[in-house]
Amino acid sequence: MGNERPLTMNIRPGEPPPDLKGYERAGGYTAVRKALRDMTPKGVTALVKDSNLRGRGGAGFPTGLKWSFVPMGEEAPRPKYFIANADEMEPGTFKDRLLLEGNPHQLIEGMIVGSYAIEAEVAYIFLRWEYREAERLLTKAIAEAYAGGYLGRNILGSDYHLELHVHISAGRYMCGEETGLLNALEGKRATPRYKPPHPVISGLWGKPTVVNNVETLCNIPHIVNNGVEWFKGLSDTRDSGTKLYGVSGRVRRPGVWELPMGTTIGALLEEHAGGMRDGFRFHGLLPGGASTDFLTEAHLNVKMDFESVSKAGSRMGTGTMIILDDRTCPVGFVGNLEAFFAQESCGWCTPCREGLPWTAKILQALEEGSGQAGDLERLALHTKFLGPGLTFCPLAPGAMEPLGSALKYFREDFERHIRERRCPWR
Amino acid sequence: MLPKEIEQTIEAATRRYPQRRGACIEALQIVQRHHSWVSDDDLKELARLLQMTTDELDGVATFYNLIFRKPVGTHVILLCNSISCWIMGYERLREQVTARLGIAFGETSADGRFTLLPNVCLGACDHAPAMMVDEDLYGDVSPATLDPILHQYGCAGTPGKGDGERTTADHEHQAR
Ligand code: SF4
Numbered sequence: 001m002g003n004e005r006p007l008t009m010n011i012r013p014g015e016p017p018p019d020l021k022g023y024e025r026a027g028g029y030t031a032v033r034k035a036l037r038d039m040t041p042k043g044v045t046a047l048v049k050d051s052n053l054r055g056r057g058g059a060g061f062p063t064g065l066k067w068s069f070v071p072m073g074e075e076a077p078r079p080k081y082f083i084a085n086a087d088e089m090e091p092g093t094f095k096d097r098l099l100l101e102g103n104p105h106q107l108i109e110g111m112i113v114g115s116y117a118i119e120a121e122v123a124y125i126f127l128r129w130e131y132r133e134a135e136r137l138l139t140k141a142i143a144e145a146y147a148g149g150y151l152g153r154n155i156l157g158s159d160y161h162l163e164l165h166v167h168i169s170a171g172r173y174m175c176g177e178e179t180g181l182l183n184a185l186e187g188k189r190a191t192p193r194y195k196p197p198h199p200v201i202s203g204l205w206g207k208p209t210v211v212n213n214v215e216t217l218c219n220i221p222h223i224v225n226n227g228v229e230w231f232k233g234l235s236d237t238r239d240s241g242t243k244l245y246g247v248s249g250r251v252r253r254p255g256v257w258e259l260p261m262g263t264t265i266g267a268l269l270e271e272h273a274g275g276m277r278d279g280f281r282f283h284g285l286l287p288g289g290a291s292t293d294f295l296t297e298a299h300l301n302v303k304m305d306f307e308s309v310s311k312a313g314s315r316m317g318t319g320t321m322i323i324l325d326d327r328t329c330p331v332g333f334v335g336n337l338e339a340f341f342a343q344e345s346c347g348w349c350t351p352c353r354e355g356l357p358w359t360a361k362i363l364q365a366l367e368e369g370s371g372q373a374g375d376l377e378r379l380a381l382h383t384k385f386l387g388p389g390l391t392f393c394p395l396a397p398g399a400m401e402p403l404g405s406a407l408k409y410f411r412e413d414f415e416r417h418i419r420e421r422r423c424p425w426r
Numbered sequence: 427m428l429p430k431e432i433e434q435t436i437e438a439a440t441r442r443y444p445q446r447r448g449a450c451i452e453a454l455q456i457v458q459r460h461h462s463w464v465s466d467d468d469l470k471e472l473a474r475l476l477q478m479t480t481d482e483l484d485g486v487a488t489f490y491n492l493i494f495r496k497p498v499g500t501h502v503i504l505l506c507n508s509i510s511c512w513i514m515g516y517e518r519l520r521e522q523v524t525a526r527l528g529i530a531f532g533e534t535s536a537d538g539r540f541t542l543l544p545n546v547c548l549g550a551c552d553h554a555p556a557m558m559v560d561e562d563l564y565g566d567v568s569p570a571t572l573d574p575i576l577h578q579y580g581c582a583g584t585p586g587k588g589d590g591e592r593t594t595a596d597h598e599h600q601a602r
């Protein structure tokens with residue numbers, strides 16, 4: 001049987017990750033063996049579907065379901081591609097770094113099994129440039145995996161072949177969006193693509209392509225090894241498995257921990273992050289990165305899983321919470337976020353290209369004491385015009401989540417900026 | 427002309443993609459590693475190697491913020507300006523860097539040693555505020571630890587530790 005913290009059980013912060021020998025000694029690559037020897041590709045996909053694993057990159061789409069859309073068999077277009085999205089760039093998110101640096105072979109194994117499930121011939125790890133240490137460790141681990149017969153031609157004596165490459169990106173948040181990522185991999189500007197067709201049908205160079213987040217893929221070997229019931233049993237809630245949760249901001253012990261899916265926000269804040277630092281009080285939080293709605297004191301009992309957080313009016317997103325304290329200005333906080341989104345907008349569609357700089361400017365004006373009557377209404381209008389379905393990709397609606405919820409929960413703080421013609425926090 | 431060995435590294439990169447242009451972002455990085463930035467001449471050369479037009483390649487090069495189409499200093503500082511670092515003291519840090527080096531974002535110091543750039547979240551928010559100098563990540567940067575870090579890269583105006591040698595204390599501030 002497995003461990004309670006399967007993804008991080010072989011990770012020792014401050015120590016180098018397990019090399020191939022060490023990883024094998026800890027049971028590594030048994031999932032590749034098992035899948036290739038005892039399971040059909042469709043069988044692997046069915047298993048992952050039954051496990052109820054949902055994507056850990058933010059959107060929470062069921063992983064097995066995604067795989068099941070890929071055309072299979074003789075007739076399928078080839079080559080097919082399998083991609084690990086290691087472009088972790090959502091502000092406030094630092095969980096995939098731990099997995100990449102702590103146990104690169106685990107990701108590679110998950111990718112081999114996933115590639116086998118969709119019968120992919122080529123796989124890429126799409127890695128942000130800033131993760132230098134991860135690049136070094138992944139390159140070494142991939143070389144070891146080739147030498148060990150887990151990659152390349154006739155993997156472990158089977159007739160399955162897979163090539164695995166690392167793609168080093170060069171910045172821009174848009175690369176994290178699935179279709180933007182595909183354009184970037186093809187050597188183009190990372191603007192998003194029209195859907196349908198979805199990448200699973202027509203992705204990289206027009207071929208069927210699966211893109212999965214790093215944490216998602218690290219779950220795969222454990223599901224194959226230990227089965228669906230075990231995986232469901234790891235969780236405290238209806239969404240299966242464990243989750244890497246993080247907390248940053250003015251807490252005593254910022255960090256990232258693997259815990260049962262469904263751990264409550266309050267437990268994360270108090271037990272794991274050690275509560276607020278002396279002299280600071282909790283004022284609110286973003287549960288999973290910059291593009292999620294604020295939650296407040298009233299939500300400390302909410303379980304951090306896809307369903308519960310969305311019932312509370314937000315999204316679990318990446319599961320890495322950002323804490324707003326009482327000595328940090330909520331308007332400045334949101335202003336920082338909107339400036340980020342305005343900068344990272346790819347400029348393709350008008351509401352986002354024009355609207356985001358406008359919101360950022362209004363927020364800056366509020367901060368500088370030159371806010372005007374009607375500014376809050378103008379901000380509220382943007383949350384409508386940049387909302388879901390009105391822009392080409394989810395960047396703009398994502399950017400409106402913290403803004404809309406801040407206007408709701410911290411309205412008085414916004415109004416004070418206009419009334420007093422200054423930022424009360426400065 | 428690009429040196430032979432750069433051309434060979436680029437050739438190897440193209441083999442990882444079904445189309446030559448797939449390697450163009452990597453190729454731009456390879457040139458940048460050698461020349462620290464991508465000049466118009468380099469861009470033309472690369473475009474020819476990758477069978478793209480120069481404008482097409484420039485369209486890609488200018489999209490990505492970590493490809494430099496203008497000369498940069500010997501050391502590039504990437505200062506995280508995203509939310510967790512903003513909460514934890516990014517603005518003060520920025521003022522201090524600016525005061526020490528006499529440059530704002532996007533500028534290079536007069537001695538050509540440093541270029542200062544903002545960067546989105548470095549994925550080190552548990553060690554905010556964070557920054558990178560070249561390929562090195564620094565976390566939990568405070569007013570007290572910033573100067574020794576800059577000193578390490580040859581910033582003359584900042585006090586080092588004692589005689590200015592790299593100390594183990596400097597390394598403790600590396601995030602991981
Ligand atoms: S919503 Fe923004 S980022 Fe997305 S396509 Fe439109 S302009 Fe680009």
Ligand code: FES
Nearest residue numbers: 506511548550551
């Ligand atoms: S916000 Fe600065 S490292 Fe994440």
